[in-house]
Amino acid sequence: TLNLPRIAYRARGDDDRLFEEARRLMDLAVEIFKVKKRWMDLAVKAGRLPFAVQRPRDPRTGRRGPPAVDLDSLVYTIGVVGGNEMAQWHTGYQLHESPEAVKLLVKLLLEMRKYKVELEQRTGLRLAIARTPAESCAQRLAVADLISPEFRDMAVKVVKGDLERAKELLAEGVRDVPVYYTNGTHVYVGAQIPLTERISIEQKFWPILSGGNIFHIWLGEAYPDPEALFKLTKRIATQTHIGYFAYTKDLTICQQCFEVSAGINDVCPSCGSPNVKYWSRVTGYYQEVSGWNEAKKQELKERYRTRISV
Known part of the structure; x- marks a missing residue:
């Protein structure tokens, strides 16, 4: 899962640097996928994934069918978290505050989708860009930025939650603190806007992402x-x-x-x-x-x- 706010922190307001950083992280994600695939291949050869590679018999013919899980056709998902805070840092506005923020996130996702196709052709892997559940990741990435000397001063301006309480707990070494980045491409949950407006904003991202919405x-x-x-x-x-x-x-x-x-x-x-x-x-x-x-x-x-x- 990519930390979109950190991409914006590194870009420092430059669109080209924003897209370049996203591509760099996608390259890193693909390298991780390659390692995972090598591990799965070794596990299969060692007989450590018996349920996944089993070939059930047809009850009528007795012939064995294909493996229960086709590991060669698996889709590797690159997730996104904090689209709202990315746009907020880069444009000065959250998604519900300005059309410019929405346009930026749409543009970034389109650039990522375009690069995804290039990566698939280069590696042979099937890739997807999706909004992941991020039940812990949205917190973990926000905390990682808050405790980072490089990103702390930027993160405090956009993270959501009880920042003051989080600072106290972080100073005590606690990491389960009440701050987070907005999930995926969602509008900030506390945005007091009509439901119709939130629908209008969030529906723009659905045709771009491959799943998880x-x-x-x-x-x-x-x-x-x-x-x-x-x-x-x-x-x-x-x-x-x-x-x-x-x-x-x-x-x-x-x-x-x-x-x-x-x-x-x-x-x-x-x-x-x-x-x-x-x-x-x-x-x-x-x-x-x-x-x-x-x-x-x-x-x-x-x-x-x-x-x-x-």
Whole structure:
């Protein structure tokens, strides 16, 4: 996964240097893929991947079929994190603040996609540029820049989360801190803009990326209007480039009476017990919030939730 903000830090406002640095990191990613492929080839020869290379028999003919996993046709994914902060540092604006920021990220991704084709022809590897889940990576890359003498002064101006608390914890040697870069090509989760505007921005990146995309709709109502949800779903599915999206409603689960209530509640609305747990969508799936890292917990606090109405 490429640290897009660091690419911008190195470019220092120069578009050509921005694209050059992206290509350099893509070259590095390909070298890592080559090492991984050599390791897999050795593992297969040593019989260490029996499940992947098994050839199940056809129950009717008894003949063995092809391997369960065709290792030669695997796709190697180059992920991206922090598109919003990359644009913010390079242009001075976040994605939701200026069309120029959106144009820059689109231009960078197109340059990367073009170079991906060149790398495929040169190496024979099948490559993809995608938004990766980055449940830990979005935090780890932000922390790496904050503790780097070279990038610290730049990173503090664009990282998201509770920067002051993060500085205190980093000084104590703690690395699980409440700061992060925005996931992939998403708009900053705390951007207080209409849902239609966020759709308009994020859909521009879908035709460029090869996969890993998800569009989040953080619900601000306990019981959204079903008719409104249907109309919104139909509109997204038929009138936008967005191909995968999810509605997310935060949940509070009481450990005393086991009542499930909507939203993040300090106490159970039913019995008043403070012994509650929270569930929400970490990225692609629901999970108990207590298992999240501190960056994801901070992101949960900052998410701008939408009211869906007819």
